Amino acid sequence: MSGLAKLIGGAIGAAIVWIYWQVRQRKAAARLAELDEGRRCVSCDGTDLAREGDVARCLRCGQTVSLASLRAAVVNASEIAAVTKPPEDRGTWR
Numbered sequence: 266m267s268g269l270a271k272l273i274g275g276a277i278g279a280a281i282v283w284i285y286w287q288v289r290q291r292k293a294a295a296r297l298a299e300l301d302e303g304r305r306c307v308s309c310d311g312t313d314l315a316r317e318g319d320v321a322r323c324l325r326c327g328q329t330v331s332l333a334s335l336r337a338a339v340v341n342a343s344e345i346a347a348v349t350k351p352p353e354d355r356g357t358w359r
């Protein structure tokens with residue numbers, strides 16, 4: 266009986282971790298897309314940016330960033346997965 270309860274509890278826990286991971290991954294991908302398009306400041310995370318040709322300037326903190334350099338540094342899907350991995354995959358979670 267308690268073994269079955271543990272099994273169910275473990276399955277629910279795994280499902281919650283999986284859903285949490287999926288949400289994090291989607292958010293990270295969306296945020297990277299915004300950064301890449303010059304819609305979000307890399308410095309203060311603000312979304313009020315003025316586009317001047319290939320340069321996006323933040324209206325909040327004044328940070329300027331070249332969109333060409335952003336594209337060169339764009340993070341691929343596997344790197345997104347690496348930064349959004351569930352904590353137990355890093356071997357530090359107990």
Ligand SMILES: [Zn+2]
Binds near residue numbers: 310324325328
């Ligand atoms: Zn900014």
